[in-house]
Amino acid sequence: MANQVNPPRGMRDILPEDKVLRERLIASVRQGYLARGFQEVETPALEDLSRLTSGQGGDNEKLVFQVLKRGDELDAAIKSGSALADLGLRFDLTVPLTRYFATNQAVLPRVFKAIQIGPVWRAERPQKGRYRQFLQCDIDIIGDGSILAEAELLSASLAALTNLGLDDAVIRINHREVLIQSISKIGVPEPEQLSAMVTIDKLDKLGMNGVTAELGEKFGQSVADASFEWLSNLDQSRFPAILQPLIDAMGPLASKIRYDASLVRGMGYYTGAIFEIEHPLASSSIGGGGRYDSMVGKWSGTDAPAVGISLGIERIIELASLPKQQASSLALMIDSEDLTGQALIIQSELIAQGFRCRIELRQKNFKVQMASLTKQGFEKFAQLDSGTVRASDLDIRMID
Template sequence: MKIDNSPARGTRDLLPATVARRDHVLAAIVEVYHRFGYRRIETPALENLDRLTSGQGGENEKLLFKIMRRGLDEELPAGTRTAELADLALRYDLTVPLTRFYGANHATLPSPFRSLQYGPVWRAERPQKGRYRQFVQCDIDMIGEESVLAEAELIEATMAALTAVGLTGATVRVSDRRFVAALAEAAGLDEAVRPAFFIGLDKLDKIGWDGVRAELDGKGLPGEKVGDALERIQKLRELPAASIADALANAVPTLADDVVADLAATTASLAETAGVSWEFDPTLVRGMGYYTGQIFEVAHPGSNSSIAGGGRYDKLIGRSLGKDVPACGFSIGFERIVDLLGDAPAQDSVAVLFEKEVPAARAMSVARELRADGRTATVLGRRGKFGAQLGRLEEWGFTSFVHLRSDDAAGAAVEERPLGAR
């Protein structure tokens, strides 16, 4: 029987050169986050199913990979419900596991707690270019901070991380879920139709104003009230930081003063942060149901989707702890960033080639001396045509080589030569 060696649909194998590029990007991101004081934690890939289906993850809950209970019979009675077959599932993001982690360990953690996580997550997506069923997320969160210090710092740290990996031209889009809800209310949209309005509004960058109007009309939303809401939104785009407070208060007179003050404080901080391009975007909604305040996304001209996103979720941890705790987080779209960056700069790596007459101990000694200087050195036997082997070494990511021959003079200096310039 022929064995199928291809990976599961929607997943992929990663070759050494690809993994090296990903490691390079991840190391640069993590190094920046460490400088801001974020401390890495780890949470399990498996979570209890009831936690992952508690209404915290929005549409992602429909994409769960559920794990069958142990000890099930091979054949099950007719009418057996799915709930009787599974009690665990693979995590679909890192935020829900973080809330459980904090609920269990908060007594031993500093306040505010700056959390850093990275690792694989799983969603039963329809496989397509740029969308995988297993992919890596990288998150930072600040738990226990009520003020907009959390929002401003998370955005600054993430933009610094993107700069560190060499990604330029990104823009932060900022809004607030409380503002979007108040705007819909001021326009006269009933609470029952607001979710449909938010979903339509979130598609603005893909289908344009006319497309949004047509979609909302097709869902039966009142055209006059939708038109009122969209007109208010159009007047609030591309506002400078100094004008945001007054413009919001004029557009939505019922908007709470603290919402206006928080947005004004965050955008003022961003305006003073060198190297950060930002805009207030009243059309930003984000799909997760757990956001309670400010929300943000990072857009890049090379990507049709956001490359990072997050927001405040002050009510989420209370489901684990029994009391609300202020919290805010930012998630980097690691896979999209790696794709945008392309090949990472080659990392210094030396191949120590030795002819078969040269003792292995000699080659290992040369490599040992190179490693003592903090360099990467790999011992390899000489095989085949010399030029072809050097070509393979370059493909494998080596940047230079040393060639040890049997006729080398005793005590002769080792000559290191670069690859790619032979």
């Protein structure tokens, strides 16, 4: 590549055929959520940097793309040595949504069920399935502290995944309060508890011995012993009492929910149930969420209970299978530009009949041209010659 013409690191150009797939997938998810009475909203890509870095986002706060102050303000900041950035790109959709709710509370329903679909940005080191700009699809319920909220989000997410052919998705679930109690019990003092959670989160990777060893390094032998005692007596086949009502409410869907006592999630803002969506074919989670009852109050002064769950579109699109679209796309082939006027008239006629119709000049290598049309989503073609006056004269054929 003589010229470097690539998008910025970890960001991608979406090609036409991929864009079609993405939009269909998003439409499927959106439709399912709208059908449950959720309402779609949109928030800005940028938020005040102070809001994004107020200790709510855990490690993600370190990954914020910061936006410099502009003009005189920037010059002044450089001169005085004060902060150079005042805005940042959102790293998730939850923080902006709570800000949105606090701002517009007066005109929003008391129990607000929101859909939000949009890109978020994190300055991470990219890998496959891990980008610096990616699309999230969130549903949140603000203003309902009951388990109806959790149950509805889980049910709606599972239904959305089923519509995409991902029946095998399971949701791991845990509860922040249970987690904190356990950590206190093994003797980790309050300020260190987050660090302990991060270690416990590695249970499936390091195993019990690895985790107890790491806890021992961080907090001493007594914590290590206590954690060994705790982890070896862990019964993950039964949900803790605090989660049981939710599981009962899920009915038959409960089979898709699994208790995971070591599930942590990095966000600092969670206060209750936390979720992570997994699929056997995905190497990392395809979604996640939880209850965050204190964040709205942080902005507005009036507490509002809230819970949300997010689907990661980039990861889901790798796995999803969408139903085939009906064949109603037609390429109108002409041999010569002399037929343009005639072709335009017949094209309008075909569009009126419900076809998606594109005029194509016939190329020398017909086979290659057909293959290209197939790739672009055309299923049919028809040859227009000088004798064709109406669409009904056309011989419409399938492209194999």
